Amino acid sequence: MNEEQQTFIQGVDHASQNAVIVKVTGREGIDLTPHSHNRVQLVEAVAGTLRVTVGNHEYFVPEGYACWIPAGMKHALTSHNRRIALRIFYFMCHGDIDTAESFSVHYVCPWAEANFRFIADYGPSISADTDGLYNFCLSFFHTFRKEERRLVLPLRGINADTPPTLRKAMAYIHTHLADDIMLEDAAGAADISPRSLSRLFSDADTTFSDFLRYQRIIRSLELMADNSMTIKEVAYNTGFSTPSNFNRSFKLVMGMAPSEMRRRQRA
Missing domain, CATH: 2.60.120.280 (Regulatory protein AraC)
Structure with missing residues (x-):
């Protein structure tokens, strides 16, 4: 400061x-x-x-x-x-x-x-x-x-209360959002078994899939705010296999389609 x-x-x-x-x-x-x-x-x-x-x-x-x-x-x-x-x-x-x-x-x-x-x-x-x-x-x-409608959107990022092995897996996920990440990949980065990692995510009140999807949506919002990519490019740069999968996941988390969010930003 x-x-x-x-x-x-x-x-x-x-x-x-x-x-x-x-x-x-x-x-x-x-x-x-x-x-x-x-x-x-x-x-x-x-x-x-x-x-x-x-x-x-x-x-x-x-x-x-x-x-x-x-x-x-x-x-x-x-x-x-x-x-x-x-x-x-x-x-x-x-x-x-x-x-x-x-x-x-x-x-x-x-x-x-x-x-x-x-x-x-x-x-x-x-x-x-x-x-x-x-x-x-x-x-x-x-x-x-x-x-006004509340957005229940805690980042569920890495914090001091998270076990070190889970923090390591979360960090791996965050730096590989554009890749085709599997539970086994994150578990290997944390040097634990996939079953153990799944249990750690459960203890943190989430799942591997939910955490991954959530982090990808957060990153997509940051990319859309910079307004330098099309929605299709944002989808592929955040690890979604198709724009339709991105659209479905985005709407599930944000309550609106990416195109509607983009219209709001341009307005």
Whole structure:
């Protein structure tokens, strides 16, 4: 974390409690070491994709989604995309407003995106005496969290609680996503039997096939966000045998077809 980033974080923590702090940023606003704020942080991924580490868990925020980070929650932000654009809002929860103490990722519909853009245009700080805009911001933020469809998409990546042998197998999978990976291949990389590896995945509440499919979808979202490949090229570069298999798996995880995601990105 550089000096400018540290100064901004300190400014957020020392700002008036009755203010919404707005930051529109790109690459310079991420790759932050673990830190926390004394207020809620709402991060919208306008372009590119975001990875958020909370404790021992890593979460993925696709383009067109936003994450809710509770006050005081230590987190780190990073991205694997060449282009990244974020709108970040910091605010306090007051009175009987639900403080929402859990991290969550939400879909940003066109209505929500318009409101995020509208609020960001009034930044970098919106105080309580700004003609009712402050109360509008708080009302919108909490309505967004409650009403927008949640994306239950933990990255299930390598973390400190994962047994070393499973971490080794996961690392192998991650670096060979474009290949025709079999359970036996990952087990060999981890120096254990396929049966033992299957049991380790089961202990981690997933399966080899689900983990592999999930990681391929995550990588496909990052490639699509860079907008340098066709959907067919993305499919083959993430290890799917055919575009139709990619389309089916993508829709299963994301709830929409890759073509619909691409239309949203271009819009």
